[in-house]
Amino acid sequence: MSEPIKTDVLIVGAGPCGLFAVFQLGLLDMKAHLVDILDKVGGQCAELYPEKPIYDIPGVPYVTAQGHVDALMAQIKPFGATFHLQEMVETVEKIGDPLFRITTDRGTVFEAKVVVVAAGGGSFQPKRPPIPGIEAYEGTSVYYAVRQIEALRGKRLLIVGGGDSALDWTLNLAPVASHLTLLHRRSEFRAAPDSVNKMMALVGEGKIDFVLGQVAALQGEGGRVAKAIVKRNDGSNFEIACDAILPFFGLTMKLGPVVNWGLKMTDGGLIPVDTAAFETSVPGIFAIGDISWYPGKLKLILSGFHEAALMAQKAHRYVYPDKRLVFQYTTSSTSLQKKLGVS
Numbered sequence: 001m002s003e004p005i006k007t008d009v010l011i012v013g014a015g016p017c018g019l020f021a022v023f024q025l026g027l028l029d030m031k032a033h034l035v036d037i038l039d040k041v042g043g044q045c046a047e048l049y050p051e052k053p054i055y056d057i058p059g060v061p062y063v064t065a066q067g068h069v070d071a072l073m074a075q076i077k078p079f080g081a082t083f084h085l086q087e088m089v090e091t092v093e094k095i096g097d098p099l100f101r102i103t104t105d106r107g108t109v110f111e112a113k114v115v116v117v118a119a120g121g122g123s124f125q126p127k128r129p130p131i132p133g134i135e136a137y138e139g140t141s142v143y144y145a146v147r148q149i150e151a152l153r154g155k156r157l158l159i160v161g162g163g164d165s166a167l168d169w170t171l172n173l174a175p176v177a178s179h180l181t182l183l184h185r186r187s188e189f190r191a192a193p194d195s196v197n198k199m200m201a202l203v204g205e206g207k208i209d210f211v212l213g214q215v216a217a218l219q220g221e222g223g224r225v226a227k228a229i230v231k232r233n234d235g236s237n238f239e240i241a242c243d244a245i246l247p248f249f250g251l252t253m254k255l256g257p258v259v260n261w262g263l264k265m266t267d268g269g270l271i272p273v274d275t276a277a278f279e280t281s282v283p284g285i286f287a288i289g290d291i292s293w294y295p296g297k298l299k300l301i302l303s304g305f306h307e308a309a310l311m312a313q314k315a316h317r318y319v320y321p322d323k324r325l326v327f328q329y330t331t332s333s334t335s336l337q338k339k340l341g342v343s
């Protein structure tokens with residue numbers, strides 16, 4: 001086990017509510033680390049609808065979802081939160097009063113006085129393509145995300161899919177792979193037209209191959225794939241020799257490991273909280289944003305922001321049990337303005 005990273009607060013999920021929690025905690029002098037499974041911050045806003053306009057952020061008549069995430073990142077910059085992306089929080093254990101040990105699927109360990117679960121609809125997880133026996137190759141030669149480009153250098157890569165991830169990784173990995181094939185079941189793409197044009201240009205230059213069809217079976221040994229058997233749309237088969245396969249079939253939201261953290265949950269997989277502090281059934285663990293539940297809960301970004309503000313007030317009691325909290329406005333408090341770097 002690696003040396004634990006000690007922090008006041010560990011936030012599970014870097015969606016809009018996790019991000020705004022950094023602001024509210026920061027105003028009260030609490031430092032935060034955030035962990036998110038995705039390779040970017042912003043949760044549903046960044047992953048599901050970055051270009052869609054949002055019209056109900058208070059005081060902001062119109063902003064795109066990605067624009068809103070960018071604004072939140074600018075707003076929390078003074079507080080220097082640390083982000084651990086492409087990591088999933090797997091376990092949360094109580095080891096003190098209050099002290100929690102949190103571990104991720106990449107072996108990062110944290111010790112935090114407070115845990116804020118801002119896990120939204122749960123963990124985004126890759127959709128597994130319907131290829132018999134694919135599980136045996138996952139993590140050794142079938143990858144649903146690229147964590148280290150260098151690990152793929154010099155390999156024969158087969159990328160499968162027609163969305164933005166498949167096309168982006170085709171473009172990024174083309175210079176790294178010894179040979180790269182993009183496989184998609186049809187000639188229309190969901191990806192940005194600019195990426196499709198760039199991919200087609202690489203095909204034209206003979207740098208990569210693009211083929212139509214679907215992977216029907218994998219062959220290999222000991223978790224190492226050797227070739228994919230591909231079915232053409234006319235039903236005939238052919239083989240593609242490869243060392244690694246990267247299927248990008250989109251993401252689905254699953255509740256994930258949060259069910260094992262000893263928190264009371266509703267039948268619908270939400271975390272009941274009190275509305276005074278948005279604390280869960282375990283003192284010191286809070287839940288805000290879409291994953292929290294209380295009578296009248298609305299799954300709106302603005303609700304999560306309110307929840308973050310009240311959560312921070314109670315979290316302060318755990319992090320600074322001997323300090324009295326004085327309520328202050330950012331407009332008039334010079335001490336808050338100093339923290340924000342504006343005076």
Ligand SMILES: Cc1cc2nc3c(=O)[nH]c(=O)nc-3n(C[C@H](O)[C@H](O)[C@H](O)COP(=O)(O)OP(=O)(O)OC[C@H]3O[C@@H](n4cnc5c(N)ncnc54)[C@H](O)[C@@H]3O)c2cc1C
Binds near residue numbers: 012035257301
């Ligand atoms: C198409 C669409 C349009 C919408 N429009 C609006 C709108 O106009 N106005 C509005 O207010 N709301 C809108 N919403 C809802 C809004 O996006 C959500 O309310 C908001 O994203 C909730 O934020 P969150 O931070 O709670 O969770 P999320 O945005 O879901 O973020 C949670 C994050 O937690 C991460 N996570 C989960 N489990 C783990 C784990 N174990 N380890 C590490 N990371 C984990 C996930 O990867 C994710 O990034 C819309 C939603 C959709 C899908």
